[in-house]
Amino acid sequence: MEPILKIENLKTSFMTSNGEVQAVRGVSFTVEKGEIVGLVGESGSGKSVTSMSILKLLADTARIKEGKILFEGEDLTQYSRAQMRKIRGGKISMIFQDPMSSLNPLIPVGKQVAEMIREHHREKSKEEIKKEVLELFARVRIPEPEKRYRSFPHEFSGGMRQRVMIAMALANRPDLLIADEPTTALDVTIQDQILKQLRELKKEYGTSIIFITHDLGVVAELCDRVVVLYGGLVMEEATIYDIFENPKHPYTLGLLASIPALDQDKSRRLKPIPGSPPDMTKPPQGCPFAPRCPYARVVCGRELPEMTEVAEDHRSRCWLLSPDAPDENNPFRKNGRAGEERRESHE
Ligand code: SF4
Secondary structure: OOOOEEEEEEEEEEEOOOOOEEEEEEEEEEEEOOOOEEEEOOOOOOOOHHHHHHOOOOOOOOOEEEEEEEEEEEEHHHHHHHHHHHEOOOOOEEEOOHHHOOOOOOOHHHHHHHHHHHHHHOOOOOHHHHHHHHHHHHOOOOOOOOOOOOOOOOOOOOHHHHHHHHHEEEOOOEEEEEEOOOOOOHHHHHHHHHHHHHHHHHHHHHEEEEEEEHHHHHHHOOEEEEEEEEEOOOEEEEHHHHHHHHOOHHHHHHHHHOOOOOOOOOOOOOOOOOOOOOOOOOOOOOOOHHHHHHOOOOHHHHHOOOEEEEEOEEEEEOHHHHHOOOOOOOOOOOOOOOOOHHHHHHH
């Protein structure tokens, strides 16, 4: 079966007074029908710009310079503004990190969700639409839907506002849902409830989801597959099992080493990745992670490694995976698996 979304060599830049910021420099990945794919990376890795490029919700200074975004076989980069308006909130929806900035503070939330349905279904009556909104509110567990229909955003807690955003995103039964850090501003109990709802969505409607986050703990709970981004490029792509059990990129190892574990010795400190992401006005010609990588070699600063197929459904971009890479100080050559031992050697 064809994937529902196929991104091929996407390059998106921002034209600023300081020059061209090459935020996304050739990203490729796919999302299958009913699959939840985690897009993971630090701020500035290109994950949000990739998702905004899919819906063409970019600032005026941005340009999609190259590549294809194939959604159900059609290239969205070639779509007009009017065609994109039909897709947004219809076949593809998005949930943002801060629901307050996405909701109109002057309009009751029920009306805002109703408007989303009316925009795509002019043939439906007012009563039909209201009934659907109330069902959606019940679906995302907003208590007393009839009363809450008339409430304003400021009358809701952060978690409840995010539920309204999920209801709005689901209003037209999208085939693809893009969730951009939707739980980052919420406390862990609410976060857990939102993740549960996204899982139910996938199960009930077969919705495909792109979940953008910097938190690998959340990814472990929710996703089927993970795409790790750094410096505007895909560094590693694997199933959820492989990314935790057999990571093949030093950046992924660094991210894993920074997750706290329940059974961890409390005296052991978490290990942040030293240094900061590259300046994307002058992206490095070699591996963008080289200045922060504990295993970097001369070739890393000189040439960008290609993506290497390391197993079925597992690809990684690192010179250490090359057949000619030396064994010495190579975390992927010690025992053929990248588990705890390797994470510790990274520390
Ligand atoms: Fe580190 Fe080199 Fe691999 Fe980049 S290519 S992650 S610098 S070892």
